[in-house]
Amino acid sequence: MISHIPHDISRIIQQFVNDSKRLLSEHIIGEYLFGSYATDKYSPFSDIDILIIVDKLTPDIRRRMSGLASDYSLEYDICISPVMKDEQVWKRNQQCDTLFYQEVIQNGIPL
Known part of the structure; x- marks a missing residue:
């Protein structure tokens, strides 16, 4: 997927991302790491930030x-921090x- 991120x-x-699309398929406009x-710049203690x-x-x-x-935090012992925005707020x-917005556009990775 992303070369600099550990495979696991x-x-x-x-x-x-696949599970979120399964849950909210008709509502999702975009997802970004x-x-x-x-x-x-991650460490072993970093969370996974997903817009x-x-x-x-x-x-x-x-x-x-x-x-x-x-569920993911419990199963994989890692914190996933979803940041939810609706389309109007994002605009x-x-x-x-x-x-x-600048951070996501400059450094974010579309998923």
Whole structure:
């Protein structure tokens, strides 16, 4: 998947993305790896930061993704930190050129 990331972590990321698409297929607009794994500055204690952009963020979507991340944390002993944004909020981030938006655009890896 991503050459600088250890194979086991890359596999977990890909599996998480596949499972998130299975849970929210009709709602997902985009997913990006960002943070230390995207910038090759990770340590053994790093979490996996994944931005998930959905058409409309509802409590049900947030609950399902939190549950999925918790399941992965328990199964693989690694913290996956999904950051959920709905499309309108992401567009406002883009229009305002927020630091978060800049980080994802400059260093994020589309999944």
